[in-house]
Amino acid sequence: MPLAPAPTTLQLVQTNSLPALVYAEIEQLILRGELASGQHVNESELALRFGTSRGPIREALRALEESGLVRSEKHRGVFVREISVAEADEIYDIREALDQLIGCRVAERATPQQIRELKTAVAEMDEATSLKDVKRYHALNLKFHDMIVDFAGNARLTETYRLLTKELLLFRLRGLQDGGGFAVSNTEHKAVVKAIAARDSVLAGDLLRRHAAESRARMHKAAGRRDE
Amino acid sequence: MPLAPAPTTLQLVQTNSLPALVYAEIEQLILRGELASGQHVNESELALRFGTSRGPIREALRALEESGLVRSEKHRGVFVREISVAEADEIYDIREALDQLIGCRVAERATPQQIRELKTAVAEMDEATSLKDVKRYHALNLKFHDMIVDFAGNARLTETYRLLTKELLLFRLRGLQDGGGFAVSNTEHKAVVKAIAARDSVLAGDLLRRHAAESRARMHKAAGRRDE
DNA sequence: CAACTGAAAATTGTCAACAATCTGCAATCC
DNA sequence: GGATTGCAGATTGTTGACAATTTTCAGTTG
Numbered sequence: 001m002p003l004a005p006a007p008t009t010l011q012l013v014q015t016n017s018l019p020a021l022v023y024a025e026i027e028q029l030i031l032r033g034e035l036a037s038g039q040h041v042n043e044s045e046l047a048l049r050f051g052t053s054r055g056p057i058r059e060a061l062r063a064l065e066e067s068g069l070v071r072s073e074k075h076r077g078v079f080v081r082e083i084s085v086a087e088a089d090e091i092y093d094i095r096e097a098l099d100q101l102i103g104c105r106v107a108e109r110a111t112p113q114q115i116r117e118l119k120t121a122v123a124e125m126d127e128a129t130s131l132k133d134v135k136r137y138h139a140l141n142l143k144f145h146d147m148i149v150d151f152a153g154n155a156r157l158t159e160t161y162r163l164l165t166k167e168l169l170l171f172r173l174r175g176l177q178d179g180g181g182f183a184v185s186n187t188e189h190k191a192v193v194k195a196i197a198a199r200d201s202v203l204a205g206d207l208l209r210r211h212a213a214e215s216r217a218r219m220h221k222a223a224g225r226r227d228e
Numbered sequence: 229m230p231l232a233p234a235p236t237t238l239q240l241v242q243t244n245s246l247p248a249l250v251y252a253e254i255e256q257l258i259l260r261g262e263l264a265s266g267q268h269v270n271e272s273e274l275a276l277r278f279g280t281s282r283g284p285i286r287e288a289l290r291a292l293e294e295s296g297l298v299r300s301e302k303h304r305g306v307f308v309r310e311i312s313v314a315e316a317d318e319i320y321d322i323r324e325a326l327d328q329l330i331g332c333r334v335a336e337r338a339t340p341q342q343i344r345e346l347k348t349a350v351a352e353m354d355e356a357t358s359l360k361d362v363k364r365y366h367a368l369n370l371k372f373h374d375m376i377v378d379f380a381g382n383a384r385l386t387e388t389y390r391l392l393t394k395e396l397l398l399f400r401l402r403g404l405q406d407g408g409g410f411a412v413s414n415t416e417h418k419a420v421v422k423a424i425a426a427r428d429s430v431l432a433g434d435l436l437r438r439h440a441a442e443s444r445a446r447m448h449k450a451a452g453r454r455d456e
Numbered sequence: 457c458a459a460c461t462g463a464a465a466a467t468t469g470t471c472a473a474c475a476a477t478c479t480g481c482a483a484t485c486c
Numbered sequence: 487g488g489a490t491t492g493c494a495g496a497t498t499g500t501t502g503a504c505a506a507t508t509t510t511c512a513g514t515t516g
Contacts, residue, residue: 017302017499019290043468053501054468055283062247062287066294074245075468075507090384093329101325156318160388245469271498281471282498303477303498 018052019059025050026060030069030080031169038082041070068167083171085223091164092216096209098161103192103208105152107201114151118193121147125186137182144189148208171219188214246280247287253278254288258297258308259397265310269298296395311399313451319392320444324437326389331420331436333380335429342379346421349375353414365410372417376436399447416442 026046029035041061047054061078064070072078083091110118121144128137149161188211195204254274257263269289275282289306292298300306311319338346349372356365370393377389416439423432 015302017300019499044466055286055500055502058283058469059287059290062291063294066291072245074243076509077468087384090382093333093382094326094385094388097325097329098322101321105321154318154321156315156392157322160322160392164384164388247469272496283470283472286499304479305498 018056019063022046022050022052022056022060023063026064027069027166030064031166035080037080037170039080041078041080043077067163069170081167081170083167085220088168088171088219088223089216091168092212092219095161095164095168096212096216098157098164099212100205100209102149102152102157102161102205103196104201104205105154105157106148107196107199107204109153110151110196114147115193115197117147118144118151118196122186122189122193125189129183129186134182137186141182141185148192185211185215185218246284247291250274250278250280250284250288251291254292255297255394258292259394263308265308265398267308269306269308271305295391297398309395309398311395313448316396316399316447316451317444319396320440320447323389323392323396324440324444326385326392327440328433328437329385330377330380330389330433331424332429332433333382333385334376335424335427335432337381338379338424342375343421343425345375346372346379346424350414350417350421353417357411357414362410365414369410369413376420413439413443413446 026035026041035041043054043057043061046057050057061070061072065072065078069081070078071081121140125137125140125144128140145165146162149158152158188207192204192207192211195207254263254269263269271282271285271289274285278285289298289300293300293306297309298306299309349368353365353368353372356368373393374390377386380386416435420432420435420439423435
């Protein structure tokens with residue numbers, strides 16, 4: 001994966017139809033928390049905001065519904081989905097299984113260049129940790145997991161994993177994620193990368209699965225404090 | 229999960245909007261092979277067929293696109309997706325990981341009643357095998373895997389698994405699936421159910437994963453015969 | 457004063473028409 | 487003759503209008 005071809009605006013408009021653009025836009029709105037969990041999404045409002053009619057908006061919303069970011073009730077409209085602790089737990093169960101697979105495949109297939117990139121990412125997170133820059137650490141953490149699933153070399157796996165991750169992000173927006181221990185998190189990352197560099201696929205898989213399990217435990221800890 | 233509440237047509241129309249109904253209808257068309265892989269899907273034609281305007285059709289198609297059953301090119305329309313051997317391979321890699329998780333969870337959580345149902349299903353497949361009724365075996369096999377993922381007690385897992393299975397079905401329609409050995413397949417089923425009944429979650433997981441791997445191998449065998 | 461009734465307003469569901477683009481084919485040019 | 491151009495015809499993309507339903511809220515009633 002060399003740097004992206006930097007698509008021009010022209011190409012963007014020529015290849016992506018309006019619903020596709022709107023889809024991406026609304027997704028960002030949700031993932032950035034500008035549309036809060038449980039909130040009603042008004043079609044006309046969005047149409048006005050994006051300067052289109054309601055048709056393309058509705059098409060985008062159907063796609064978002066299928067992707068699980070939004071739920072729809074007839075004649076009442078669509079609402080940003082709310083993820084309960086139980087649902088997050090279900091997702092984590094799947095994520096653990098996928099993380100094991102990812103760790104395994106990355107250890108088998110990652111190029112030396114990719115391994116270097118992973119090491120760089122971990123080093124950056126270390127930096128953010130020592131600076132206590134939680135915001136930056138969070139962003140880097142997302143990027144790290146994005147990279148690693150990419151390096152597993154299975155496009156369908158990437159897609160599946162990102163779908164689940166997005167829903168989990170929806171949950172994090174409730175402010176429950178991260179029981180504070182993000183220094184611990186990065187030691188886990190380091191161990192994973194080390195196993196990958198050693199081409200130990202079984203260990204890498206186990207470690208990445210365990211990392212997901214730890215992340216789940218941190219969620220529970222945070223959820224236990226202020227949730228059901 | 230007791231028997232489904234048997235929704236009346238009235239309730240169906242009142243709760244599900246037209247796009248949702250159309251979505252299910254087109255999905256069946258694709259999964260039954262009436263819309264062939266790679267074939268162009270004509271919006272107006274479908275609108276005529278279902279007696280609606282193109283709006284709801286388009287919304288349904290966007291959802292189908294997100295679910296991966298259909299691909300869309302701007303100003304050229306949507307096409308039923310073609311799954312290459314490489315893509316099927318990617319999906320199987322994920323499916324193996326999920327099957328392991330499923331086997332594990334079912335062994336932990338299945339009720340005695342559910343285990344009885346699994347045994348019944350396997351017996352029925354035995355019957356179909358001895359009668360050499362391939363069609364029936366195929367249907368029962370799908371039902372068996374549907375049941376087992378359901379009994380794992382993780383709704384999100386069910387959803388994810390079915391999404392992947394549907395895409396694989398798309399591939400099977402090319403006539404590549406089933407290298408003939410469906411008698412072998414059922415001995416694998418029996419072993420899985422036995423491990424579940426014994427509450428041996430590790431073994432059940434391993435066996436179900438191996439079953440998926442065997443299924444993948446059978447696909448490769450069939451694909452090797454007449455494909456790239 | 458709480459509960460109900462019913463009309464107005466807001467919102468979603470569906471449609472039919474129009475604009476933009478692609479496809480196929482015949483006419484034209486070199 | 488082969489490539490190019492230009493024109494129907496078909497198909498998709500988008501829009502604005504109208505129908506159906508829900509929500510809101512003032513007025514009424516017990």
